[in-house]
Amino acid sequence: MRVIAEEPWSWFLLEDDGKLFLDVLVENGAISFGATAELNPEQAARYAREGIGYLSGLSNEMRHQALMRQWSEPPLPADWAKRSVAAVHEWRKRRNE
Template sequence: MMVVIDEEPYLWLLLRDEAVLYLNVFCSHSAVDYFFLMALNEEECRSFDKVGRPYLNRLAQEIHHSASAVKGSRSRFKARGLTPMLGTKVQDAWSVWLAEQERQAR
């Protein structure tokens, strides 16, 4: 089951499903907004373990600026995009996480 484990509002969500970490990045290019989801590879997981959230902030900015989901993009991340396959699972996990955050705020 996919669950949200952390977020940087308006930048990224960090999710886990089994042993896999996923980064869902909010991207905005002019009039086009989208989310770009990818699984973190071993190197990215090690960097996250070592540096923490600042590493995810930098990685998310790199993904955003590479326009990874824009037609014609040459982003090195483009082939790693999982939003079409896992977007619904991310939305479900996000809804559960938001409800829990709201419950805790009361």
């Protein structure tokens, strides 16, 4: 797993085994949590065409759905949290070198 792109304090785009996942920070007052989704083929194609701007819009949609309790996170592997945190740490380490 590796981080491909980031909008600080908003979202990370991760790649795992050829699949793309958008991990979004959702905040509402004192509460914050993450919402993660695998990009479907159409979303991945739009990202390839439109770049970061598309992901920013998609993250806003995900954030709104999560706050409206219309978000249901897809099943992720049991070790997802551990591997995604390690990928983010590695990303930040490389960016600060």
